[in-house]
Amino acid sequence: xxxxxxxxxxxxxxxxxxxAILGLxxxxxxxFREAIVFQKASFIQSLFFPDFISLATxxxxxxxxxxxxxxxxxxQEKVLEARSQKSRSTGFWAFFIAAIGFIMLYWIIDSFYDIxxxxxxxxxxxxxxxxxxxxxxxxxxxxxxxxxxxLIQYLFITRRKADKAxxxxxxxxxxxxxxLNKIVHNDVDAVFVLNNGQQIVFVNPAAEKMLRKTADQLxxxxxxxxxxxxxxxEIEIVNEQGETISGEAFAVKILWxxxxxxxxxxxxxxERKRVEQIRQNFLSLISHRLKSPLIGxxxxxxxxxxxxxxxxxxxxxxxxxxxxDNVSAKYHLIEDLLTSLRLEAGGEQVQLEPTPLTDVINxxxxxxxxxxxxxxxxxxxxNPDSRLLxxxxxxxxxxxxxxxxxxxxxxxxxxxxxxxxxxxxxxxxITIEDSGCGMSDATLKTIFQIEKKAQTLPDANxxxxxxxxxxxxxxxxxxxxxxAASSLGKGSTFTLSIPLHI
Amino acid sequence: MASQKxxxxxxxxxxxxxxxxxxxxxEEKGFMVxxxxxxxxxxxxxxxxxxDFILLDLILPEVNGYEILKRIxxxxxxxxxxxxxxxxxxxxxxxxxxxxxxxxxIKGAESPTAILEKIDMLIS
Numbered sequence: 001x002x003x004x005x006x007x008x009x010x011x012x013x014x015x016x017x018x019x020a021i022l023g024l025x026x027x028x029x030x031x032f033r034e035a036i037v038f039q040k041a042s043f044i045q046s047l048f049f050p051d052f053i054s055l056a057t058x059x060x061x062x063x064x065x066x067x068x069x070x071x072x073x074x075x076q077e078k079v080l081e082a083r084s085q086k087s088r089s090t091g092f093w094a095f096f097i098a099a100i101g102f103i104m105l106y107w108i109i110d111s112f113y114d115i116x117x118x119x120x121x122x123x124x125x126x127x128x129x130x131x132x133x134x135x136x137x138x139x140x141x142x143x144x145x146x147x148x149x150x151l152i153q154y155l156f157i158t159r160r161k162a163d164k165a166x167x168x169x170x171x172x173x174x175x176x177x178x179x180l181n182k183i184v185h186n187d188v189d190a191v192f193v194l195n196n197g198q199q200i201v202f203v204n205p206a207a208e209k210m211l212r213k214t215a216d217q218l219x220x221x222x223x224x225x226x227x228x229x230x231x232x233x234e235i236e237i238v239n240e241q242g243e244t245i246s247g248e249a250f251a252v253k254i255l256w257x258x259x260x261x262x263x264x265x266x267x268x269x270x271e272r273k274r275v276e277q278i279r280q281n282f283l284s285l286i287s288h289r290l291k292s293p294l295i296g297x298x299x300x301x302x303x304x305x306x307x308x309x310x311x312x313x314x315x316x317x318x319x320x321x322x323x324x325d326n327v328s329a330k331y332h333l334i335e336d337l338l339t340s341l342r343l344e345a346g347g348e349q350v351q352l353e354p355t356p357l358t359d360v361i362n363x364x365x366x367x368x369x370x371x372x373x374x375x376x377x378x379x380x381x382x383n384p385d386s387r388l389l390x391x392x393x394x395x396x397x398x399x400x401x402x403x404x405x406x407x408x409x410x411x412x413x414x415x416x417x418x419x420x421x422x423x424x425x426x427x428x429x430i431t432i433e434d435s436g437c438g439m440s441d442a443t444l445k446t447i448f449q450i451e452k453k454a455q456t457l458p459d460a461n462x463x464x465x466x467x468x469x470x471x472x473x474x475x476x477x478x479x480x481x482x483x484a485a486s487s488l489g490k491g492s493t494f495t496l497s498i499p500l501h502i
Numbered sequence: 503m504a505s506q507k508x509x510x511x512x513x514x515x516x517x518x519x520x521x522x523x524x525x526x527x528x529e530e531k532g533f534m535v536x537x538x539x540x541x542x543x544x545x546x547x548x549x550x551x552x553x554d555f556i557l558l559d560l561i562l563p564e565v566n567g568y569e570i571l572k573r574i575x576x577x578x579x580x581x582x583x584x585x586x587x588x589x590x591x592x593x594x595x596x597x598x599x600x601x602x603x604x605x606x607x608i609k610g611a612e613s614p615t616a617i618l619e620k621i622d623m624l625i626s
Contacts, residue, residue, distance in 0.1 A: 288561060288588045295588065295610035296519030302613040308526045331610065 019066035022148055026065075029141055030058055037137045057113040064105045065145075103142050110138055190247070190266040193256050194223050201256065210247075210268060212240035227251040227264055235266075246273040276347060287338050294331045298324060336466035340450060343473045350393040350477045354501040357421055357428055358386045360394055364401035365419065368409060377412055382420040389501035390428045396474045397498065400482070403467035404432045404494045412436030412491070423500060427480075430496040438486045447484060448472040510534045512553040514544035514570065515586070516562050520609070524557060527614045531622075541565030545573060552578060555621070558603070560587040560594065571601035584621060 031046035034054060040046065050058065111126035114134065130138065184191055190207035192200055203218045211218065225235040229251045237245045247266045254263045301324045303309060305317065312320065342348045361383065372379050390397070401419075408417050415435030422429060439447070450469045468484075475482045480498035511533045515521050518539075525535045536553065538544035541562040548556070556574070560567030567585060574583055582604040587594060595606045605624055607617055 284589060284591070291610060292517060292588050293519070296517055296523065298610070299523035299614045300519055302615065303523055303526050306615060308530050 019062065022065060022145060023062040025148055026061060026141070026145060027058055029144065030054070030061075033137050033141070037133055053113065053116050057109055060109050061106055064109065065102050099146050102145070106142065106145075107138065110134075110141075187265075188268075190268070192223060192264040192266065193254070194262045194264060195256070196260055198223050198262075201261065207266070210239065210245055210266065211237065212243075223264070225249065227262070229253055229262065234269075244270070246270045276345075279345065280342075280347060283338055283341060287334070290334045291331060294327050294334070297327050298331065301327065333466070336470060339470055340466050343470065344450070348473070348477065350396055350474075352391050352393055352478065354389040355392045355394045355397065356386065357388050357390050357430070357498075358383045360392070360398050361401060361419060361421055361430065364398045364405060367402065368405050371409055372417065375409070375412070376414060377409070378416045380416055380418040380420075382418075382422075384421045384423060384428065388421075388423055388428060390498045391501045392478050392480070392498050393474075396478060400471040400474045400496065401430065401432070403471045404496075407467055408432060408434035408436060408492070408494075411438075415491075424497075426500055426502075427497045428500055430498070431493060432496075433491065433493040435491045438488045438491050440488055444484060444486050448482070509555075510536065510551070510553040511555055511557065512536045512538065512544065512547060513557045514538045514541065514562065514567075515557065515559040516540065517559075520559070520586070523614045524617075527618050531618060541567070541570050544570060548574065548578065552581060555582045555584065555624075557621075558583050558585050560585060560589060560598065568597060568601060571598065571603060575602040582624060584624065586617075 028047065031043055031050065034040045034046040034050070035043035041051075046054070108127060111123060111130065114126045114130065115123060184204045187204060187206055190210045191202075191204040192207055193202035195201050200218050200221050200223050203215050208215055208218065225237065227233055227235070227249045233249045233251075235247050235249050237247060239245060246269050248269050250265045250267075252263050254261055256263075301320050304312060305320050305324070339348070361381070365379065365381065369379070405417065405419075412434045413436070417435075418431075418433045420431045420433075447465065447468045448471075450466070472482050475496060475498070478498060480496060482494060482496050484492060484494050486492035509532075511528055513521055513524050513535060515524070515537070516539050521537050521539070525537065528535050536547055536551075538547050542564040544556075544558075544562075545565065558567050558570060562570070565573075567587070571583060571585070574581060579602070583602065584605045584607060585598045585603040586607050586609055587598075588609045590608050598606050605620065607620065612620075
């Protein structure tokens with residue numbers, strides 16, 4: 001409320017200024033009239049030493065004018081307050097009314113001045129027919145003053161208002177720029193802006209710290225690291241002090257000073273990478289300690305089966321085969337376990353390359369052919385065009401298909417396993433269907449999830465089930481999908497989808 | 503291979519079962535096999551009697567496989583070295599090949615006989 005009063009008072013002060021200037025101008029003009037039109041005294045005398053009547057008239061006119069101005073302004077304020085909206089026309093009409101009022105009052109006052117100051121005729125005559133010279137000078141006074149009112153209103157109020165509004169916008173801009181600067185300057189991520197020629201045009205303190213160079217040294221230098229605006233890139237930087245920094249770079253296109261530019265935000269992940277490396281090394285070590293003896297045993301069994309350690313009887317051979325299968329199963333279990341751990345920690349990476357799909361499927365199927373034969377399961381294989389290329393990590397895709405075939409083989413005692421691959425739009429689909437025991441909807445929901453398996457007791461029929469979990473994760477990493485459908489007693493169908501290489 | 507003059511192989515491998523497996527397969531094919539169970543011993547044997555090729559494990563006590571690769575490259579650059587390791591990372595393979603290994607075989611992926619065929623191809 002007090003703010004409103006203050007602003008009102010402030011605007012009244014504006015009007016006092018207008019009044020003061022108008023008063024001064026009127027004063028000079030009246031002196032000029034008295035000297036030239038009425039030829040009462042010299043201009044200088046009228047200006048500095050008007051007689052009592054003239055002085056009283058002039059003060060009366062100025063006061064009238066001021067009062068009307070203030071009143072007009074007051075009306076304007078009231079109207080604005082009532083409507084609570086800005087309206088230029090309201091201000092105009094308020095001043096228009098004030099001006100009309102002023103003209104009428106001025107006219108009457110000047111008529112009285114004529115009667116008293118110059119002893120001319122009566123009030124009616126002076127108001128209605130003052131004579132041509134007085135009429136013209138009064139009209140000129142009025143016109144001149146009205147022009148001045150609008151001029152001054154523009155100069156002092158409208159412009160000041162505009163300046164104020166402009167200043168407000170400037171302040172807001174400055175504030176938001178300051179806030180933005182604070183964010184960019186205190187950001188822990190390094191920020192670079194690159195122009196079209198990949199030269200650095202802006203860096204923040206985090207960037208200076210990361211590269212151990214000052215902004216002056218960096219600006220103008222080329223940014224020689226691979227970045228892309230559609231995905232995060234991992235880059236390695238060797239800074240001025242020879243430290244290797246691992247960074248994750250995010251880039252976006254922006255306009256910088258009207259020019260196309262790229263904003264790069266670089267996150268220091270050196271410490272995370274170091275921890276990851278330690279974990280990797282640790283997994284490697286476990287992997288070595290667990291897998292190594294099993295591989296040794298498998299090799300020894302293999303040698304014995306080939307008769308390299310003397311003739312093997314049929315019974316011994318049977319034992320050796322069971323041993324080999326058991327050791328091999330444990331070996332794969334450990335491998336899957338370690339892979340799952342790596343996947344859970346996000347430490348597994350894929351190398352996508354143009355991959356002939358038929359080759360991958362053939363390789364995956366190859367290792368299961370003898371097992372299928374032994375179980376009398378027929379393999380139906382519908383391959384795509386041998387030239388069909390998918391964008392995949394060949395080893396990982398092979399592993400996925402192997403895992404699904406492995407699964408199908410495990411739950412199918414007779415019938416068939418059918419593998420069909422074909423191009424479908426931008427993807428290739430690989431369908432692996434078996435005529436096995438199938439699974440219930442409840443089981444179907446959990447087959448890709450490692451954590452669901454941990455919640456229940458080990459189920460001999462389901463096994464540890466890392467295989468499908470790995471399959472799904474591998475497909476996700478390669479930008480593909482895996483879905484399963486099953487009906488109890490009839491079999492299961494797994495459908496893989498992987499982007500074609502374009 | 504068996505018909506050729508007996509060629510000498512040095513196996514540097516700390517786990518006895520692997521030494522046994524390789525020895526069995528290699529002797530069957532007519533190779534003369536020497537064994538070292540530590541990196542240090544391997545280097546000593548290499549210095550006293552140069553073999554025709556070397557089978558080398560990477561994770562070894564005393565002196566590791568990478569260090570041995572470096573030494574062999576300095577002293578016996580002509581002897582082909584085949585690295586056998588349980589390490590399946592691409593980094594390990596790259597590092598070994600950069601240090602002069604002729605081949606990098608991941609243990610467990612292939613049977614000893616299959617591995618030997620690979621060796622055959624490499625040295626003939």
